[in-house]
Amino acid sequence: MSTTSQKHRDFVGEPMGDKPVTALSGIGDSLGKKLEDQGFDKAFVVLGQFLLLKKDTEMFTEWLKDASGANSRQAGSCAQCLKEWCDAFL
Amino acid sequence: MSLSKKSNDDILKLLDEHGIKHGPVVDSTRKQYEKKLEKVVEKSSVKASSDKTYYREEEETSYVTYRSPFGEEGFVDTVIRRGISTRDEDKELDQHTNASKSTIQFTSKTVNHSVQQSSLQYNKPPIKSGSSKWKAVRLLLLLLAVFAAACYGAYWYLWNYQS
Numbered sequence: 001m002s003t004t005s006q007k008h009r010d011f012v013g014e015p016m017g018d019k020p021v022t023a024l025s026g027i028g029d030s031l032g033k034k035l036e037d038q039g040f041d042k043a044f045v046v047l048g049q050f051l052l053l054k055k056d057t058e059m060f061t062e063w064l065k066d067a068s069g070a071n072s073r074q075a076g077s078c079a080q081c082l083k084e085w086c087d088a089f090l
Numbered sequence: 091m092s093l094s095k096k097s098n099d100d101i102l103k104l105l106d107e108h109g110i111k112h113g114p115v116v117d118s119t120r121k122q123y124e125k126k127l128e129k130v131v132e133k134s135s136v137k138a139s140s141d142k143t144y145y146r147e148e149e150e151t152s153y154v155t156y157r158s159p160f161g162e163e164g165f166v167d168t169v170i171r172r173g174i175s176t177r178d179e180d181k182e183l184d185q186h187t188n189a190s191k192s193t194i195q196f197t198s199k200t201v202n203h204s205v206q207q208s209s210l211q212y213n214k215p216p217i218k219s220g221s222s223k224w225k226a227v228r229l230l231l232l233l234l235a236v237f238a239a240a241c242y243g244a245y246w247y248l249w250n251y252q253s
Contacts, residue, residue: 053122054113063122 008077011043012084019043026070026077034068050082057083093124101127108134 004012008025016023022032023043040046053059057079064075093101098115101123105112108130115123 049118052113052116052119054111056111056113059122059126062125063119066121 004080005077008081008084011081012088015089016043016047016085021046024078025081026074027068028074031068031070031074038067040067046078047082047085050079050086055083055086093127 005025007023011019011023011025019042020032021027021035021040021043022029024046027035035041035046040049049063050060053063057076060079060082061072061075064070064078065072070078093104096104098120101120102112102115104127105115105123108127110123110126110130112123112126113119
């Protein structure tokens with residue numbers, strides 16, 4: 001738990017509602033912009049992609065790296081964030 | 091194989107064929123599944139080619155272990171059948187390889203031309219038949235090293251005991 005960031009804890013702690021994609025752990029402004037350009041403007045849309053990949057964090061990480069140019073750490077962080085959110089709320 | 095030209099359904103079928111767990115194949119997910127399929131296909135083609143080498147080796151070794159003078163035709167038939175059925179029993183055959191390596195060379199000449207049709211990949215040399223030989227060599231070297239260390243230890247002990 002202590003290894004997760006505040007951003008991660010903030011996201012996983014409550015339903016995501018209409019939060020923007022930049023609210024996701026690992027997704028900053030530049031990555032967020034790239035995702036928005038592809039239509040992933042809200043966190044729940046990225047969640048949709050995560051669910052389409054059957055919550056497979058490895059595949060999601062690969063997808064995110066391809067789609068936004070995220071590095072392994074960022075993509076992994078986002079995947080973990082979504083996974084924990086799903087575990088809590090889905 | 092250009093996966094990008096295949097339809098979503100085709101990709102889905104391929105994923106199922108290869109036993110890959112997957113979600114729906116849609117526009118946003120198909121690229122990832124294409125990549126996965128490419129990796130798997132690459133792996134399986136590499137594995138298949140090494141399997142082919144095994145197949146060939148088994149034919150050679152099983153030929154040697156039979157060694158009954160029923161005439162060459164009957165011989166080859168037995169070899170081919172045995173090769174197909176004992177594909178998984180390579181561990182057993184490895185032991186035979188060690189003992190009968192010298193005879194393989196003699197008999198392989200006669201068998202080569204008739205086995206050629208049935209062997210899947212004739213061009214690749216039977217690299218795997220040497221690996222069991224190297225295992226034995228390494229084991230022997232290890233034993234020698236252990237024995238040398240023991241001798242040295244004994245000698246050292248005696249030397250100290252004397253002084």
